[in-house]
Amino acid sequence: MSLVRNFIEDWSRYRRSINEGGFHEYEHMWGMVIDLDKCTGCNACSVACYAENNLAVVGEEKFESGQGMHWLRVERYWDEPNIGNERVRDTQEHGGSFMPMMCQQCNSATCEPVCPVAAAYHTPDGLNAQIYNRCVGSRYCANNCPYRLRYFNFYSYYEDSWPSPLDMQLNPDITVRDKGVMEKCTFCVQRIRSAKNTAKMENREVADGDFQTACQQTCPTTAIVFGDLLDHDSEVHKLWHKFQTKLGTTKQKKDNPELRGYRLYEQLNTEPSVTYLERVRDV
């Protein structure tokens, strides 16, 4: 019974609304800034993620059914709506709009409360975590994610995706997920864990720059900045501050409404931990 009581207590503590200040007893609050003006849409982040996180290659047929396992996908949109006073013309004259999309690690995640077995939960690090061996595959979470960033193992991919000796590349720090399990971006939780362990062994706090996520590390234009939003010396905190994006709101109130920086679909009250900086075009 104490389990249920704990659960209810923790639950109500956690489910404080944004207006009440939300849940604040975090050790860390991992967050990101992605500068869409620097992002070139090259896709290096996505492949780095495949390499780091044992993502299955599903093949053409399953990809066609929308079963690709790209935890980080680079979306591409063509110009629309118009920019400034310019109308859309008959050529794509301002190029494309690229957006690296990974789990936004929402602090009020729509995927978490619908999980019948609490496999989707929130960590004291502000991460939206998935416990693979608790997951029963109801897929409610994926259905509830407004960003479509959860990926389900409809099949067991081990044999097909990693024929020997490709399996030798698998990262032993994390699992290979099997059929019936939901998975998604973890902000490279294995790297976070490793950095925390190192810091602990050296008797210090985790410092900004101790580690990078795989996507951030490889980004040729350094468009991705990752770090602890609670650490006021961190690059990511400084950027959130500079662009006046804050947690705990469904609509950013900025001194200067033209200032770049927005969270995707924040009006849905999902509290994403990723700030995107607007793409810029000289027209």
Place this chain on the structure above:
Amino acid sequence: MSKSEFDRRDFLKVMGVSGVAATVAGCDMPSYITSEEGAEEVIPYLSPEEYVIPGVGVWYASTCLQCPAGCGIRGRVREGRVLKLEGNPTMSLNSGKLCQMGQSALQSHYNPDRLTTPLMRKDGALAEATWEDALALMEEKTGPSSGISGHRFAWYTGSVSGHQNVLLKAHLEAMGSSNHFVHEVINTRVWQAVCKEMLGQSMPTLRIDKAGLVLSFGADFLGTWMSPIQFSAQYAAFRSGDERGMLIQAEPSMSLTGANADLWVAVRPGTEGIMALGLANVLIHKERMDASVLPPETQELIARYNVSITSRITGIAGDRLIRIARHLKNRSPSLVLAGGPAAGHTTGFEAVQAAMMLNILLGNVGETIEANADFAFPQLAALGGGTTDLNRFAHAAGSGQLDALFFDGSNPLFGAPDHMNLNEKFDAIPFKVAFSTFMDETTARADVVLPIASAIEDWGTHVAAYQNEQHEIAFQQPLMEPIHPLTRSFGDLLLALNAMRSPGTYDEIDDYYGYLQSALGAIPGVLKGEDAAEDDPLDIQLWNQILQDGRLEVPAETSLFTTSVSIKDITSPPTDEAFPYYLVPTPRSSLYDGRHANLPWLQEAPDQISKVVWTSWAEIHPVTASKLGLEEGDLIRITSASGVLEVPVYIFKGIHTDVVCVPMGQGHTEYGRYAKGRGVNPLKILDPGEDTRTGELALYGTRVGLAAAGRAGRMVKMGNTESQHGRKIVATITAEQQRRNEGES
């Protein structure tokens, strides 16, 4: 050359200790520590092999060989396996960054379709053989008693540099041949030739980061042009400076760089040079720029291309030309680049010349184009490939001039257009030896196939063709033991071949590793003091340091530019009623020229522009599509004078209405389970034609007819929508707004 003091095993021991000690801060902690209790399970630090500590990942530096750019990498090695590659932060060329092709080098190494044993042709088919038999046959056919000599022997490779090139040259010399064909479909030879002629040096330093405006005629510097990772870092600085730089891209179909442009301009293929002349005309005659830096003939030529004439030829509106010219003038220093489709015509050289003329007129030379130095050790400098060599090879093979051919790192039978009939010409060469990691189209037709070590299992030194102001030699070292015991290092084989032809010369060298060490020891000041005698011992600490850094800085003495302008008129392609459209076989930073089609990560990585996976597609403009009655996914029939392709269409507005673009890379008939039988190869239907000055194939000069094939094809794409439908997903603001808020003041 002395025998190396250290054998390889000892070396690994030393590296293990110093490597771990030096990198411990960056390495992973054992995953069995349970931090909740703060307790550690007691697992003895067994060392089953030297330098292996269970659970601890160690990073080793090496060099990426996925494309000729030559970025530095480091690989995370745990329990004897390499698990992840990252850019090497000490390498100035790519400063820790890597593209998706570099990330995927692991899948080339661990690929299930690697060649694992030597093969020899018996009764028409390749059959397993032993190394002894294979080498014996090579000795019989190309050894000193074979009687073969001179130009009847040839090497055929991709771009090479460093000591590999030194040994290749030594072998050719011993054979008495100078036939070294260096083939690279995606190259910058035309740009280099223009720089050499107009600036006096072929690889000047480009400073995108210092430019206020970059105008690029088809040079996909963020994707496949020259050194994309170096340029991406510069691009980031260019975009985030106090005054955000402006990017204008003019090309027939949108490249990755074009997709990032502030202004993307669809230009009729083959008229990029005329656009440059027209811009010069506006700058001189409308914007009153001083043209005295240009010789009178050039000024006269420019005067002929006024706005209306330029506009008629290029298909670009006059007011747009004037606007671009104004931007060029007002946002000095600018930088004008040209490559890819602009250089891929019979008049490619002249087009790139016209672009370079703009740089001279605008005063960019010395500002955003800086003088560089020749590489201090010319024998190690990059030997960059091109398609001229493919043509030369086809001619040599076709006229029976070759008796024996060794090839490595290149797949000419995939890259050659059908009109060259290269398959038959290749088969006619009596003895062909493949040094390969995969059964590609060319390897499949060899007489002897030697399985070589992957880039991740081998030693080497590499010198990138494009160097920063800081020159460096990149070091390649094995990140793990060979997966397949019967594969051999290419360097070791080169030494063996050299020993075969020049007995005695290489007796004191154990292997390629020992050779590299003694060769570097012979360079004064690298591993020994400036005044050291030849037989003085190497400083092993220095050697370890170089391997740990993965690079060696080389002094570079900048030579001055010698500017000369003498440009020629450009004839624009005539209209062709039978083939009214232009074919653009574009490269993408993914499957590249087709060499990465066997890597599942890249096959499943959506194309940057179309987001298509696992197959080929043709890009056309909606206007073209409606004219032909095509919808997305329908098959289009593309007919050139040299062949036919059928491929599903992707329709978007980032392309000229007279152009069809088919990315290269697919259409393999061999090359393993992931590549074989997928999509089409646009290079196959190219028409004959080459740039008249450099001899590079006119890759973008093929005219085609288009028709609906009358049925739907299969094209799998990521995402179901091309538009944001008014939602705020990728929000955009104008540069003016950004300047107001983030500018200097």
